[in-house]
Amino acid sequence: MEIPSLNVSGKRAIVSGAGSGIGKGIAVGLAHAGADVVITELPGAYARAEETAQEIRSLGRNALVCPLDVTKQSSIDEMVHLAVTEFGRVDILVNNAGVNVAKFAFDVTEEDWDAVLDINLKGVFFCCQAVGREMVKAGGGAIVNVASQNGLVGYYKRAAYCSSKAGVVNLTRVLAVEWAKHNIRVNAIAPTFVLTPLTAPFFEEEVFYNDVMSRIPLGRLAKVEDMVGAVVYLSSPAAAMVTGHTLVVDGGWTAL
Template identity: 40%
Template structure:
């Protein structure tokens, strides 16, 4: 069965790969054989490119500020131009803003929705055009336990991640019969920069930890295997699915 997970000859594009879950996924795809386009701001860290090149894979850094819709639309054709194709898309860039809902600023709402939902939609639309035409593709969204739960003082984040869950299903309904798999990974509480405030709060961190059946917070590397699975032919009949990588949080 191992050949079914082999990504040799595939081209993947990943946003949010400068750190955290996105970085781990990009590296995991490269370790499984894929060439990788890192879609990121020009000022971002490029050390991951060197790691991927050291694996013997091709890797290109493609300018893509997810707050700039023109760059978002341009990075898919640029990836195809530089790497000769696109088979896997992982729009992983995300932000969070905490504030009581009565005080939540409109500008903060718009920024969270742009990064976490609109840019994802634009990337998927651009990649989908190419993948539908070639009759093959894998899109791996990054949802959240907030796709199912409302969270607390994160109204824009919860709304955006709820939208990601439904966008995953909507695109799968349209594109499954055309050879394109659209699924989502669902992170639980993961030890990343986004959660540094929760991690620093000893009381809250302990409360969260004891509720996770696995008995620990997740790490970015926990996403390598699930991402490779959804990107591979092993998941050929998996469509519109939200795969929780949460240590059992949602089942508690």
């Protein structure tokens, strides 16, 4: 028997928010697995995006840095146009860009709510829609959405965040069902807490750190590298029959 490959050689990927944290790890991981990668970032984070691109080029893969604000349809369209013009097509899309506003529910403002939902849910949908159209033309593709364990369980100070990520989990199912006929697989990963620039300030609070640790049976925070294998797998031929799935990478948090 030939075991299906985790190799994504010759594939062209887009990773949003790839100048930092998990997105950077995923972009470099996909390049290690053989893909050329479009690194997208907010214009203000361009220097960090260029660092990710350099790392990918040093692996002998192509990397293109492209500005993207996922809350703006025009920005998404320009990014997809540039990606297709430069790379010819898009085989893999990883919707990684995301934010959190950590506040108790009674303190959340309309502005907080809109900011989190616009980036984490609306942005994911419209990136899927724009890239999905290109994947239809190309005969298929694989989309991986970076959701969160907080899309599956509740946690303090995350009313908007948990709602957005739960939306991503079910959006993933809807798109998987609708786009299966186009040979587009749509999956998600649900990481536990990962030490990144987004979360580092929260872990300075000892009570929070101890609470999080008490909920992870494997006994540690996740590392960026822990997310890479899951995304490469879901993007690869090894996952050819997997769609609509959210793969938890949570050290056992949701099993407890």
